[in-house]
Amino acid sequence: MTSIVAEFQRLARRYTADRQHRAFIQKGLSGYYQKRDAAKASFQSWEDARDLAAQTKYDAVNHLDQYLMEFTEKIEARGAKVFWASSAKEARDFILRVARENGVRSIIKSKTMTSEEIHLNDALEKEGYGVIESDLGEYIVQLRKEPPYHLVFPAMHLTRAQISELFQKELGSSPTDDPEELTMIARRAMRRKYCEADMGISGANFAVAETGMISITENEGNARLTTSLPRIHVALVGIEKVLPKLENLALFLPMLATAGAGQQMTCYNTMYGGPRQPDEIDGPEQMHIVLLDNRRTELLADAQQRDTLGCIRCGACLNVCPIFKNIGGYSYGTTYQGPIGSVITPHLRGLQEWKHLSSASSLCGACTEACPVKIDLHHHLLQNRRNAARMKAVPAEKISFLAFAWLMSHPPIYRMAVALGRIFEPLHRLVNGTALDPMRAWTKTRALPKLAPDSFHQQWKKHRGGKPS
Amino acid sequence: MSDGKEIILRHIREALRENPAPHPHSSHPHAPQGGGSSEHPQREWLPKVGETLGEQIALFASQSEALKTEFHRCATQQAAREVFSRLAAEGGWKKVATHSTPDTLALLEGCAPSILKTDNGYQIDDLESCDAGVTGCECLVAQTGGIMISAPSAGGRALSVLPPHHIVIARTSQMRPDLTAAFELIQQRYGANGFPSFLSFITGPSRTGDIERILVLGAHGPKRLTVILLEN
């Protein structure tokens, strides 16, 4: 368990030391900030839109059973099959079964972080299925055998030179530093795969209860191709993705595009309500929806943090988080990065093992400000810290805070203690910044402030005659 | 299968039994349960759209052009045919695909490339080798400068996304102000008898920002999108 924290510290150290990388990420994000601000400004009121979105998700999450049942009934009526998976394993096993029973040979995927969460690709590849990621960013990290760096922009950490080198090595293409040419190389490589795949696996951004449809937001068109040509469509959908009504999408599609990518609308927003219908020209013969719990119901049970299930996975919180910008996506060591990842990972994977992500924050609140559905992210980090300490206090911390509390509730003694501390200050100067320095965590990179010769308390007594009120 | 459903539903109900805290950030009261769909509260906050057809067409034109959609307004079928011929000549098109509607067929009448009609199905490789796909649509959305298609109105799912150039032929009577209106149209047209399995908003040619967050057109879907708007 300590190794998870140690790994986090190690990676954080490595990425913060890489100034070039940090500058590169910052540059990519500054373009996003401009576009996002322009898109927000085109709303009559972005803040009111956030309120409405928050209320809608509040309704959806607090009536989750009702809406999931409605969604299932409606989509099954059109011939889709809905499988309810309590765990990652159940979801993986089901999808493998579908592939096996249908003699599937090649599988194409569009972007779904939920599949990362359940480690689906590994399971499929172990069984001998070739799985191609069709989203350009996912395709790139798949070739590099890396996880996604950011939940919306999986390859944002790579330069075009790195991508060119990758394509040269894996696809035998010619070197180029033109993003358009690189995109065309990927497009050509993918074309045949769409046409030949037997099964397309997608995620879903939303699951509309009223009409029994899933909605997929994308720019590239790879999700549309993944779900049009193969004869089987499997959609992996977290249970929290529900929206009550079809017209809720009129609000959420623009908000997702704005917060996620600084666009008014992404290029393709598609609603799928079933497999090919009897009078339709094309489309999959089978559509399987895999509704996934995987401990989301535990998050649901925490009434204080239930709003986190309203997350639309836009990535806006990552884009504004100074922690994320400086340590990068890989340091988190888990599927969901950034503020939302730090908040929900303890619930999905264990509080004691993952509480450090909630501590690795200055609680600046930029995430909460950015969230289109007004999840109280930075306060949830505080709550995670409290929950972790309540469940299992760290002995050294408990003792020092008990001492602290006692001292602070006896102000005269506290003041005496600090006065004593002044005696040690010249001694500290001797070890300042060295391995012996107890304040080394600070003094290694920052000058330490000096204690004032007198505290304000003492000065007030001296100059104002000791009568405080 | 129903086992898994019952287990998850049970977990949900148990979890919700704890009282939900009142919504922390809202200045509005509790969300109404199952709010009326005739209300359209989102219209108050999303960008405003003019009420006249003229305003909406103008908005559609500027929005779609900003997205690099090629927008042509044509008074007659003949004018539309000329637009198509120009595109076909520029692109050296050999074969285009379409589904049969009066407007798609009128557009392609006497055109140079050969035509693959997908009405009764198609071979994937045939469709893949087409230079362009011609479709109708459900409506145009002024607010976003995009169009809405469905399986019935656009010849299925792949016709509008597999060929590298997508051409949409539409009528001014199909203009709608915003997404809310587009959804209303779908509810009116299909709500009673069953929705199609596929509906899509297409807002510009395909693109990606995955390489250094730089915008590139034509990722996997069509690199070019042409919308021809015919007067009614």
Add this chain to the structure above:
Amino acid sequence: MRISLFVPCFVDQLYPQVAWSVVRVLEGLGHQVEFPDGQSCCGQPPFNSGYWDEARVAARATIAAFRDSEVVVGPSGSCVAMIKIFYPQLFAGDPQELEARELAAKTHEFSSFLVNILGVTDVGAKFSGKVTFHDGCHGLRELGVKKEPRALLEKVQGLELLEMAEAETCCGFGGTFAVKFPTISTAMDEVKCSSILETGADVVVSNDSSCLMQIRGMLEKQKSTVRSLHLAEILASR
């Protein structure tokens, strides 16, 4: 008005001149300032680390110290936020919940107090120099303080205000975060200081001394000539 001064523990021990500046400004506006003796620490360190029972112990002493106060003013966004925003949560269901809420209601951050309660933006201050302002996160996002410091700085004679690109970006202090995750804290400090230097300002000003401690720590390490001052010190300058 009878104003009770709330002096955060590190202002008390490290930067008493900030507290004196607040006294000077408020007395200069004709108000009576008192300093309740029983205050020590608002309880933020244990609170932020998740030890809420221990935080409550320290907080009770703070509540007691200000029990007879009419209005409480403090030169720190984070400590005032602790009282205004977090005391009600900390004491939810506690016998002292009402007292905690009362204290929260009557406590104000210094710049917000001047502008929003006293209705004052010109305190007669004079300060020559190019100044850039860092928005402490708690003040900015918990208390909504953004335009108040700027409205006050605008009225300071001789002062030129230059906005930095990363004014609203966290400096990386975050309390114990600064020493628990020093590499991340330092990286954030670098971004902040870099943005400060880009403005060409002579002085960086903030309404939170903890942020200034973090920023000053790095500027000094970098041997920069840029000074750092609390907003109160600028406002007290003549």
